[in-house]
Amino acid sequence: MAGRILDGKKIGAAIRADAAEAAREFARSGRPPGLAVVLVGDDPASAIYVRGKIKASREAGISSETHRLPATTAAPELAGLLDRLNRDEAVDAILLQLPLPDGLDASEFLARIRPDKDVDGFHPENVGRLVAGLPGPCPCTPAGIMEMFRREGIEVKGSRAVVVGRSDIVGKPLALLLLHQHATVTLCHSRTRDLPAVCREADILCTAIGRPAMVRADAIREGAVVVDVGMNRAENEADVRDFFGDDEKRLARFRRNGYTLVGDVHPVAMRERSSAYTPVPGGVGPLTIAMLLANTVALAVARQSDR
Numbered sequence: 001m002a003g004r005i006l007d008g009k010k011i012g013a014a015i016r017a018d019a020a021e022a023a024r025e026f027a028r029s030g031r032p033p034g035l036a037v038v039l040v041g042d043d044p045a046s047a048i049y050v051r052g053k054i055k056a057s058r059e060a061g062i063s064s065e066t067h068r069l070p071a072t073t074a075a076p077e078l079a080g081l082l083d084r085l086n087r088d089e090a091v092d093a094i095l096l097q098l099p100l101p102d103g104l105d106a107s108e109f110l111a112r113i114r115p116d117k118d119v120d121g122f123h124p125e126n127v128g129r130l131v132a133g134l135p136g137p138c139p140c141t142p143a144g145i146m147e148m149f150r151r152e153g154i155e156v157k158g159s160r161a162v163v164v165g166r167s168d169i170v171g172k173p174l175a176l177l178l179l180h181q182h183a184t185v186t187l188c189h190s191r192t193r194d195l196p197a198v199c200r201e202a203d204i205l206c207t208a209i210g211r212p213a214m215v216r217a218d219a220i221r222e223g224a225v226v227v228d229v230g231m232n233r234a235e236n237e238a239d240v241r242d243f244f245g246d247d248e249k250r251l252a253r254f255r256r257n258g259y260t261l262v263g264d265v266h267p268v269a270m271r272e273r274s275s276a277y278t279p280v281p282g283g284v285g286p287l288t289i290a291m292l293l294a295n296t297v298a299l300a301v302a303r304q305s306d307r
């Protein structure tokens with residue numbers, strides 16, 4: 001079986017179009033929705049993500065601002081910036097890009113963001129709302145995956161879902177969202193015994209572990225839906241051949257750039273064993289950005305109706 005591609009670019013574009021429409025509607029109140037992104041330090045991957053987020057928000061009619069702070073930023077300075085953004089009436093949504101540099105405790109600063117401006121849903125109050133099944137902002141990647149299931153007609157109710165990776169950003173919230181949609185959920189991690197056997201139970205297999213092609217054919221049930229959140233660099237030719245076989249285009253790209261991207265799931269196994277799968281890149285990534293826009297507009301609307 002060759003699984004159908006769950007095209008994150010296409011689905012993301014549809015979510016973005018809806019967010020843009022909602023942003024236009026909101027702007028009739030006198031100003032566009034406002035997003036503030038805070039980037040501390042010089043993690044190259046974070047810088048790329050933030051550029052993508054800002055570009056997408058501008059395209060959707062969201063007014064955005066980036067605050068770039070050096071890696072040497074002291075805690076009171078970052079706290080002061082967040083306090084200012086919390087007070088700024090034109091800022092509806094605040095995103096503190098993670099990871100923070102060593103020495104800055106992410107949990108302290110995530111808790112400092114006003115819960116009603118917390119676009120990632122990482123504030124403890126919003127985490128609690130998610131656990132309790134109450135409305136509130138939901139982490140963008142898991143929310144994007146659930147929105148993809150909805151738009152693609154993938155039945156979650158009654159399914160066996162296995163989530164590999166227990167991060168606060170993806171694994172934990174995704175497991176909760178699947179549970180709220182009536183899946184039977186198993187949340188796995190690095191200490192899970194016989195991980196492939198657990199994964200093989202899955203009708204819906206989601207991976208967010210950051211290990212290149214670690215999940216192989218023996219972990220994928222024939223016909224499963226596979227959602228690969230991983231975005232890893234393969235940096236040597238033997239790995240690239242192992243992961244992609246003799247895909248000459250991929251090898252050429254690898255030789256040109258010195259690396260190629262691969263998810264957490266072996267790409268050939270994923271394509272051949274699944275009924276549907278998210279490619280890497282072009283699967284989950286665009287959904288995350290799309291949901292950031294949707295969350296920003298939703299926060300703007302919610303704050304407006306609270307006034």
Ligand code: GUN
Pocket residue numbers: 095096097098099120140141169288
């Ligand atoms: N770093 C990696 N993913 C994310 C995300 O979804 N939100 C934030 N704030 N930082 C991230």
